[in-house]
Amino acid sequence: MALALLTVLPAWLIIELCFWPHPQGASEMLARLGAGPYTTASAYCRTRYGWFALACGAQLALWLALASPLVSRAFEAAVARFSPVARAAAIALACTALARSLSLTFGFASGHLLDRAYGLTRQSTWAWLTEQLLEHALAASVTVAAAAAVIWAAGRFGRGWWLVSTAVLSAGTLALVAAQPLLIDPLFDRYIPLQGTPGSERLMELARRAGFDPARLSVALVSHRTTKGNAFVNGLGPTERIALWDTFLEASRADEAELVLAHELGHWRAGHVALGTALALVGLALAMMLFSALFPVPTPRDVPAILLTVFILRVACLPVENAVSRAIEAQADFLSLRYTNRAEAFIRAEEQLARQNLSDPDPPPLAVWLLFTHPPTSERIAMAQRFARAGSR
Numbered sequence: 001m002a003l004a005l006l007t008v009l010p011a012w013l014i015i016e017l018c019f020w021p022h023p024q025g026a027s028e029m030l031a032r033l034g035a036g037p038y039t040t041a042s043a044y045c046r047t048r049y050g051w052f053a054l055a056c057g058a059q060l061a062l063w064l065a066l067a068s069p070l071v072s073r074a075f076e077a078a079v080a081r082f083s084p085v086a087r088a089a090a091i092a093l094a095c096t097a098l099a100r101s102l103s104l105t106f107g108f109a110s111g112h113l114l115d116r117a118y119g120l121t122r123q124s125t126w127a128w129l130t131e132q133l134l135e136h137a138l139a140a141s142v143t144v145a146a147a148a149a150v151i152w153a154a155g156r157f158g159r160g161w162w163l164v165s166t167a168v169l170s171a172g173t174l175a176l177v178a179a180q181p182l183l184i185d186p187l188f189d190r191y192i193p194l195q196g197t198p199g200s201e202r203l204m205e206l207a208r209r210a211g212f213d214p215a216r217l218s219v220a221l222v223s224h225r226t227t228k229g230n231a232f233v234n235g236l237g238p239t240e241r242i243a244l245w246d247t248f249l250e251a252s253r254a255d256e257a258e259l260v261l262a263h264e265l266g267h268w269r270a271g272h273v274a275l276g277t278a279l280a281l282v283g284l285a286l287a288m289m290l291f292s293a294l295f296p297v298p299t300p301r302d303v304p305a306i307l308l309t310v311f312i313l314r315v316a317c318l319p320v321e322n323a324v325s326r327a328i329e330a331q332a333d334f335l336s337l338r339y340t341n342r343a344e345a346f347i348r349a350e351e352q353l354a355r356q357n358l359s360d361p362d363p364p365p366l367a368v369w370l371l372f373t374h375p376p377t378s379e380r381i382a383m384a385q386r387f388a389r390a391g392s393r
């Protein structure tokens with residue numbers, strides 16, 4: 001059964017994602033981008049999908065092996081002299097270190113080497129590795145802390161462990177979201193205030209008009225590592241801020257940068273960070289209810305099986321998570337058009353980002369359903385066209 005799943009799942013994903021036929025006849029995106037950029041972006045994205053499918057299969061195989069009774073017992077025997085909480089932490093550390101080594105290996109091929117082949121990265125292999133090790137170490141420490149918290153709660157509260165764990169993990173999630181701009185982001189990139197940078201006046205004026213404090217606009221200095229462009233809003237309450245990547249500001253015209261900032265202001269105005277966090281907490285509570293049914297009183301020996309379930313849930317929830325994300329992004333797009341009333345600049349900004357990031361111009365439906373956090377470029381452009389038509393009526 002497991003073997004069949006491990007062969008069928010990646011093969012199905014590869015067929016549906018990498019070999020999905022391109023649209024018959026004239027594609028709107030082909031006309032917009034030109035044949036060269038269209039073919040390059042399609043090839044880049046389809047190679048990434050292929051790596052995603054292989055990585056999924058490999059991760060599932062590894063987690064099934066780690067959660068097998070034989071390996072779980074071996075882990076338990078190796079750490080038998082520790083306390084239950086330390087045993088859980090040690091087993092979680094061993095499992096997560098193996099799984100993260102595997103994803104680092106796949107990330108090297110699908111992230112670093114592929115981006116280098118397509119001229120999207122400016123990072124040396126050493127710099128890439130350092131950044132990735134830091135990222136994986138942070139994520140692994142969250143996993144280890146969560147496993148230790150769960151086993152501590154099971155020892156202290158018995159069958160009520162999941163209620164206490166949900167409370168502890170929710171508080172941890174809130175703290176991480178709020179602290180991200182202050183504590184986590186600076187570990188990876190340097191941020192400077194937008195004020196004083198070339199062309200910042202128009203952007204600051206736009207923020208002011210939307211009611212956002214311009215002092216909370218920053219520029220992320222990422223051009224030493226990537227050619228891709230991006231912008232984002234993060235933090236909660238007093239830590240909220242909007243950051244624009246310097247690569248995007250350098251590559252785009254003033255009115256295109258305004259549209260992208262207006263999109264982020266739309267996220268801020270609609271409270272999307274808080275909404276996303278609230279939904280994540282609801283998801284966490286539902287997952288913990290499921291865990292309480294599967295593992296009534298978990299022991300350190302259950303840790304690999306719990307982590308396998310987490311992996312399966314995370315993959316299974318991708319379509320729901322990304323559908324919510326796409327709806328939120330579409331709303332931010334709409335708000336950006338309302339703030340600026342510049343559908344034509346919006347369309348240029350979308351084309352500019354699609355070229356700069358090699359976004360899939362005509363993605364397979366399964367890729368959108370499973371992996372797209374944003375609506376495809378063609379849908380975003382169609383939305384702007386509808387907005388312009390509605391305005392001119």
Ligand SMILES: [Zn+2]
Pocket residue numbers: 263264267329332
């Ligand atoms: Zn967005």
